[in-house]
Amino acid sequence: xxxxxxHEPIIQMKNIEKHFGSVIALxxxxxxxxxxxxxxxxxxxxxxxSTFIKTMSGVxxxxxxxxxxxxxxxNFESPRDAMDAxxxxxxxxxxxxxxxxxxxxxFMGNEPVKKVVGMNFFDxxxxxxxxxxxxxxxxxxxxxxxxxxxxxxxxxxxTVAIARAVHxxxxxxxxxxxxxxxxxxxxxxxxxxxxxxxxxxxxxVFITHNVRHAMAVGDRFTVLNRGQTLGTAQRGQISAEELQxxxxxxxxxxxxxGSLGGTV
Numbered sequence: 631x632x633x634x635x636x637h638e639p640i641i642q643m644k645n646i647e648k649h650f651g652s653v654i655a656l657x658x659x660x661x662x663x664x665x666x667x668x669x670x671x672x673x674x675x676x677x678x679x680s681t682f683i684k685t686m687s688g689v690x691x692x693x694x695x696x697x698x699x700x701x702x703x704x705n706f707e708s709p710r711d712a713m714d715a716x717x718x719x720x721x722x723x724x725x726x727x728x729x730x731x732x733x734x735x736x737f738m739g740n741e742p743v744k745k746v747v748g749m750n751f752f753d754x755x756x757x758x759x760x761x762x763x764x765x766x767x768x769x770x771x772x773x774x775x776x777x778x779x780x781x782x783x784x785x786x787x788x789t790v791a792i793a794r795a796v797h798x799x800x801x802x803x804x805x806x807x808x809x810x811x812x813x814x815x816x817x818x819x820x821x822x823x824x825x826x827x828x829x830x831x832x833x834x835v836f837i838t839h840n841v842r843h844a845m846a847v848g849d850r851f852t853v854l855n856r857g858q859t860l861g862t863a864q865r866g867q868i869s870a871e872e873l874q875x876x877x878x879x880x881x882x883x884x885x886x887x888g889s890l891g892g893t894v
Contacts, residue, residue, distance in 0.1 A: 637664045637665050637666065638664075638701065639662035639663060639664055639698075640663060640664060640665050640699070640700055640801060640802060640833050641662070641663045641686070641697070641698065641699050641700075641717070641802055641833065642660075642661075642662045642663075642696075642697070642698040642699075643659065643660060643661045643662070643682075643685070643686060643695065643696075643697055644660050644695055644696040644697075644698070645658045645659075645660055645694065645695045645696070646658070646659045646660070646682065646685055646692045646694070646695035646697075647659075647692060647693045647694040647695055648681050648682075648685055648690055648692055648693050649693045654857060655678055655681040655857055656678050656681055656682060656685070656692075656857045657856075657857045657858050658694075658695070658858065658859075659678065659682055659695075659854065659857070659858065659859050660859060661682075661852050661859070661862070663802060663833045663835055664833060665801070665831045665832065665833050666828055666829070666830075666831040666832070666833065667828065667833060667834070667849040667850060668824055668825075668828050668834040668836055668847050668848050668849050668850075669833070669834065669835050669836070669848070669849065669850050669851075669852065670836045670837075670838060670844035670847075670848035670850070670851045670852070671683070671835060671836065671837045671838075671852050671854065672838060672839060672841065672844055672851060672852070672853050672854070672873060672876075672877055673839065673853060673854035673855060673877060674839055674855075674877050674878070675839070676856070677854040677855050677856065677857070677877075678854045678856070678857040678858075679837050679854055680806070680837075681857075682854065683719065683804050683806060683835065683837055685697075686712075686717065686804065686835070687706075687709055687712045687717055687719045687804055688706030688707070688708055688709040688710070688711050688712035688713075688717070689709055691705075691706070691707075699715055699716075699717070700801075715801075716799055716800055716801030716802060717800070717801070717802045717804065718795035718798070718800035718802070718803055718804065719804040719806065720788065720791045720792055720795060720803065720804070720805050720806065720808060721806045722806050722807040722808065722810060722811070724787055724788070724790075724791050725738075726738075726779050726787060726790070726791070727779065728778065728779055728780030729778055729779075729780060730778065730779060731775060731776045731777065731778060731779070732761055732765070732772060732775055732776075732777050732778075732779055732782070732790060733754070733757040733758050733760075733761040733775040733776070734757070735779045735790060735794075736757065736760070736761045736764070736790060736793070736794050736797075737757050737760075737761075737794075740798060741757075742756045742757055744756070757775070758775035758776070759775075760797070761775045762774075762775050764793045764794075764796075764797050765789065765790065765793055767793070767826070768789050768792065768793045768823050768826055769789075769819070769822060769823065769826070770786055770789050770790075770793075770819075783816050784811060784812050784816055785812050785815075785816030785817065785819040785820050786816075786819070788808050788812075788820050788823070789819065789820065789823050792805070792808075792820075792823055792824075792827060793823075796827060796830065796832065800832060801832060801833065802832070802833045802834075802835065803827055803832055803833065803834050803835070804835045804837070805824070805834065805835065805836050805837065806837050807837055807838055807839070808820050808824075808836075808838075809821070809838065809840060809843050810838070810839075810840070817843065821843065821846050821847050824836065824847050825847055828847075828849075836848065839877070841870045841873045841874045841877070842870065844873070845870050845873070848865060849864065849865055850862055850863065850864050850865070851863050851864075851865075851868060851873060853873065853876045853877055855876070855877070860876050861876070
């Protein structure tokens with residue numbers, strides 16, 4: 631696990647507010663993320679996780695607050711600005727074409743080309759070699775680079791998306807509920823992939839509502855509730871039960887239990 635003794639934060643979100651008209655989605659959320667750590671962002675549905683990561687990744691501009699990236703103020707105008715800076719997001723619903731090969735999906739939008747009689751053609755040989763190498767590094771042995779993405783398991787597709795982001799220079803990798811629809815074995819594979827990414831000194835922001843998955847790979851844990859931060863704890867400072875309790879509004883539940891004589 632990363633102790634961060636030699637690092638400064640790669641990204642800092644300071645007092646981020648996001649208003650949609652009269653609706654306050656974020657009410658002053660702060661978080662910092664270090665290279666080589668897995669920072670888990672936990673919260674139930676409606677806690678503000680999606681709005682927060684969309685602000686971090688350039689989809690939304692904050693109503694108030696400041697974003698620092700590598701120590702410099704950043705004002706992302708679009709997701710492309712964030713991607714160019716090195717912030718990549720892998721969404722739960724992957725932007726992949728099932729009938730297209732793994733290598734084609736891997737290089738979608740970044741197609742390598744070679745010239746043949748003065749014309750540009752997709753460089754299949756280069757794309758295939760890189761795809762196989764990068765997937766192997768993540769522990770996935772494909773039958774071949776021409777294998778259709780639709781034939782892969784959910785966990786393997788997540789790994790393709792993660793490997794693609796790392797290959798194209800991600801410094802901060804945001805993973806939006808990557809294990810929510812996976813079985814036990816595929817979840818274990820994705821969690822192992824997260825560990826491999828972290829060991830490459832890439833910062834991982836792991837958004838989840840599953841405490842067990844967070845505890846398996848997390849270095850630090852931040853809980854959101856109703857657009858506010860309930861706190862950040864390091865591994866070893868908090869138990870899974872305490873995290874679950876915070877996500878569920880534990881203080882209110884304890885108070886209610888006491889008032890009803892423990893019958894809740």
